[in-house]
Amino acid sequence: MSAAPTGTIRIGTRGSELARTQTGLVARELEKRGATTELVIISTEGDRSDAPLASLGGAGVFVAALREALLDGRVDVAVHSLKDLPTAPAPGLSIGAIPKRADARDALCARDGLTLQTLPEGARVGTGSPRRVAQLRSRRPDLEIVDVRGNVDTRLGRVASGELDAVVLAVAGLDRIGRLDAVSEFLELGPWPTAPGQGALAVEVRAGEEKLVSALDHKTSRVTAEAERRTLALLEAGCSAPVAAHAVVDDGLLFLSARVYGPEHHITSSHALYVSDSKDPAGDLAERVAKELFELGAADLIGAP
């Protein structure tokens, strides 16, 4: 592979439509600020294989190939969906920017405009996420939940073909690929909190090269996403754990609510603190919330089969 022309920022992306669109958004923002960019598509084991994700080593396979390309110097920037990034820091790499976050909600995409309430008894609903499975079970124990994976378009196609009655997807992803038309019900974050970091992008660079992208960083998006992800890390739960979290900043106050789902019930903890009262508001708040979740029995729920 030849070196990039001087001054061109090479941005690595997965090949899916959603990934390319997300990367395009970041490229455009960098170009607005005077950079020249080039998209480099990195195909990953997760994209090439139909094997169950868990057998490939989890969602981390999508991330690992991009990180290798960064560390090898094949690309200068990698764009990830923040919720797909493991919470452990990657040696030699750094999240240089978390741009302004999109809608963090999930949506039901059902045939004929059906909602969670109006889906017929025993309807077939597709999702691959243990959190979404737990949420569906708690709202509608009668539904038949079908394990699905693949790109957003593939999942929507299984509803269009009649194989499934509905799928649950992130609003942010649907919006980015122009498929909000498929939504039959927006699921509000109070009753239906979503994955830590959902709706946010992570712009990763080699450590020390943060300046390349730091202009794209959005403070509020970073502190809220970080509070949610720090909670996940403290719970020692991975990206496939049935954990939901939602943080907002309002009038200088950072609110964080996190929920852990078990087979029979869920537990929730919510706290708030003034951002200006702490050197590490996201970390401090996450600690309070995680501590309370442990007191409520989180360890048993996360360990439950």
Ligand SMILES: NCc1[nH]cc(CCC(=O)O)c1CC(=O)O
């Ligand atoms: N796990 C796949 C994934 N990773 C990021 C998004 C959507 C975009 C986002 O949440 O930022 C999706 C699809 C989905 O969950 O519907």
